[in-house]
Amino acid sequence: MRTVTVFALLAVALVVSATAGILVGAVSIAPGDVLSALLGAEGTNGTIIRELRLPRVLGAALVGGALAASGALLQGMLRNPLADPFVTGTSAGASLGAVLAVALGLEPVIVPLAAFAGALGAIVLVWRLARLGGRTTVLTVLLAGVVLTSFAGALVTFILVSSDRLALRLRAVLGWLQGGISVISWSELAVVAVVVAIGVVGAVLLAPRVDAYAFGEETAAALGVDLDRTTAAVLATTALLTGAAVAIAGLIGFVGLVIPHALRFLLGATHRRLIIASIPAGAITLVLADLGARTALAPAELPVGVITGIVGAPFFLALLVRSRRVIV
Amino acid sequence: MSNVVARGIRAGYHDRVVLRGVDLTAQAGEVVALIGPNGAGKSTLLRVLAGLLRPDAGTVTIDGTDVTTLDRRSIARHVAVVPQVFETLFPFTVREIVALGRTSRLGPLGTLGADDARAVARALDEIGATELAERRIDRVSGGERQRAVLAMALAQEAGVLLLDEPTAHLDPTHQRGTLERVATLARARGLAVVAVLHDLNLAAAFASRVVLLADGAVVRDGDPRQVITAELVSAVFGPGLRVVTHDGRPFVIPEPATVDDVPHARAG
Numbered sequence: 001m002r003t004v005t006v007f008a009l010l011a012v013a014l015v016v017s018a019t020a021g022i023l024v025g026a027v028s029i030a031p032g033d034v035l036s037a038l039l040g041a042e043g044t045n046g047t048i049i050r051e052l053r054l055p056r057v058l059g060a061a062l063v064g065g066a067l068a069a070s071g072a073l074l075q076g077m078l079r080n081p082l083a084d085p086f087v088t089g090t091s092a093g094a095s096l097g098a099v100l101a102v103a104l105g106l107e108p109v110i111v112p113l114a115a116f117a118g119a120l121g122a123i124v125l126v127w128r129l130a131r132l133g134g135r136t137t138v139l140t141v142l143l144a145g146v147v148l149t150s151f152a153g154a155l156v157t158f159i160l161v162s163s164d165r166l167a168l169r170l171r172a173v174l175g176w177l178q179g180g181i182s183v184i185s186w187s188e189l190a191v192v193a194v195v196v197a198i199g200v201v202g203a204v205l206l207a208p209r210v211d212a213y214a215f216g217e218e219t220a221a222a223l224g225v226d227l228d229r230t231t232a233a234v235l236a237t238t239a240l241l242t243g244a245a246v247a248i249a250g251l252i253g254f255v256g257l258v259i260p261h262a263l264r265f266l267l268g269a270t271h272r273r274l275i276i277a278s279i280p281a282g283a284i285t286l287v288l289a290d291l292g293a294r295t296a297l298a299p300a301e302l303p304v305g306v307i308t309g310i311v312g313a314p315f316f317l318a319l320l321v322r323s324r325r326v327i328v
Numbered sequence: 329m330s331n332v333v334a335r336g337i338r339a340g341y342h343d344r345v346v347l348r349g350v351d352l353t354a355q356a357g358e359v360v361a362l363i364g365p366n367g368a369g370k371s372t373l374l375r376v377l378a379g380l381l382r383p384d385a386g387t388v389t390i391d392g393t394d395v396t397t398l399d400r401r402s403i404a405r406h407v408a409v410v411p412q413v414f415e416t417l418f419p420f421t422v423r424e425i426v427a428l429g430r431t432s433r434l435g436p437l438g439t440l441g442a443d444d445a446r447a448v449a450r451a452l453d454e455i456g457a458t459e460l461a462e463r464r465i466d467r468v469s470g471g472e473r474q475r476a477v478l479a480m481a482l483a484q485e486a487g488v489l490l491l492d493e494p495t496a497h498l499d500p501t502h503q504r505g506t507l508e509r510v511a512t513l514a515r516a517r518g519l520a521v522v523a524v525l526h527d528l529n530l531a532a533a534f535a536s537r538v539v540l541l542a543d544g545a546v547v548r549d550g551d552p553r554q555v556i557t558a559e560l561v562s563a564v565f566g567p568g569l570r571v572v573t574h575d576g577r578p579f580v581i582p583e584p585a586t587v588d589d590v591p592h593a594r595a596g
Contacts (some may be wrong), residue, residue: 226400
């Protein structure tokens with residue numbers, strides 16, 4: 001009953017927030033004009049709604065859903081309530097991949113794939129580093145994430161400064177890096193949507209095996225989980241979702257951390273339910289955060305990562321204090 | 329009817345040898361207690377039996393099949409392990425924890441069927457935990473949590489049940505209750521049970537057979553009365569333990585140290 005209520009509320013909130021995201025913007029457009037623009041009316045309004053707001057709202061929804069789902073998956077497998085793509089350095093790895101692809105002048109469609117490759121490299125490295133002692137501890141994952149994030153950040157800055165191609169668009173690239181949702185084209189959005197869809201299906205299929213990690217890896221193995229295969233699949237799925245999100249939204253922190261926590265409180269710990277609910281919940285959060293980012297200082301825009309950072313970082317610290325028992 | 333047979337097991341970690349040629353069998357309906365001092369290799373042996381640690385030499389067969397030829401999923405259908413649980417991170421309900429026992433029987437889409445729900449309900453019932461089913465695992469007592477993980481292992485419907493110090497962190501009533509339940513289930517379901525026990529008196533009371541390990545080898549394997557003897561206990565565990573017999577069962581009683589046992593006391 002409670003599950004049904006939560007999902008119904010999420011559905012309603014998703015529709016409301018998406019509607020708000022399309023209705024509200026730097027240029028005020030009457031709701032009737034928005035509707036006719038959506039239905040294909042020509043003119044400036046049509047361009048703003050169909051080429052700017054709609055792809056942006058859809059992009060924000062995809063990014064939020066992807067980050068929240070990958071956070072839930074990663075927390076479950078690492079048994080780490082503080083894990084998410086941002087904290088583990090996965091997002092930073094993805095941004096390095098994406099920046100590199102742009103600097104090399106590769107096709108825009110390649111960017112999400114380069115971001116995926118960067119994310120995969122980062123998450124595999126963090127996981128290996130964290131396991132040096134034979135078992136993953138909460139703290140080593142976080143430390144490895146911190147190191148990787150600053151390393152990838154340094155390389156990204158180096159590429160930005162040394163690449164002529166990027167120097168011309170420095171402001172735009174920096175805005176994207178800070179978590180500004182920049183959907184360039186419908187075709188890019190389509191690529192990201194397909195990648196996110198594959199990642200979501202993977203996460204939902206993996207979820208019951210991730211449940212078996214409740215008492216740690218050894219017990220998961222004793223329950224019949226093939227650790228090597230499951231770990232590889234979870235890391236790849238996380239990288240897929242993170243790479244897609246970073247490709248259009250840069251580094252957005254804490255969505256993957258906060259959403260699964262809030263939902264666990266409402267829906268319990270079972271990962272399939274948690275991951276499925278994380279997708280609309282993450283989407284709602286980011287659509288609203290992006291709406292705030294677009295309107296707070298209009299006509300100037302804040303990167304949405306600024307908003308999630310301001311809200312998410314205190315939450316992370318509160319969790320850190322609460323879960324200090326399990327940190328080492 | 330299940331059994332587990334280990335022959336000539338040599339195993340360890342990296343270059344540290346822990347087990348130096350161990351034989352062990354457990355037949356259906358039997359509760360075998362593994363006893364021995366810290367570092368004797370009891371938990372390592374349990375990991376080898378569960379197929380979680382590959383031995384350097386020797387074989388483990390379950391119902392006649394070599395464990396190394398089976399994948400994790402098949403092993404989990406034959407061998408269940410009751411883990412030592414200190415805490416759980418996420419708010420699973422007891423029923424959800426017990427359902428983890430069905431992981432090896434998940435369908436291709438990761439779903440559980442009616443058979444699985446029945447196995448979970450049966451395990452909860454047999455362990456007397458049905459009324460706990462909807463409670464959160466992180467909000468039940470230590471004894472209740474122990475029952476939940478025992479039910480999880482039972483839901484696996486494996487013929488071999490391995491327990492690593494199932495009575496650690498339990499009060500005496502719950503220690504007795506847990507082992508009584510395990511012994512009853514071993515007989516009723518025809519399970520082959522191997523349990524690592526630190527408490528020699530619990531081993532004497534509930535095991536049908538006791539295997540004493542020391543320094544990676546079996547010192548003696550047999551009836552509790554033949555294994556828990558004054559001579560062996562003092563040889564393996566050292567001084568300070570007296571073995572008495574009561575109702576035909578051996579009891580180990582710790583003795584306060586006398587002046588003779590403590591050289592420093594004389595010197596000071």
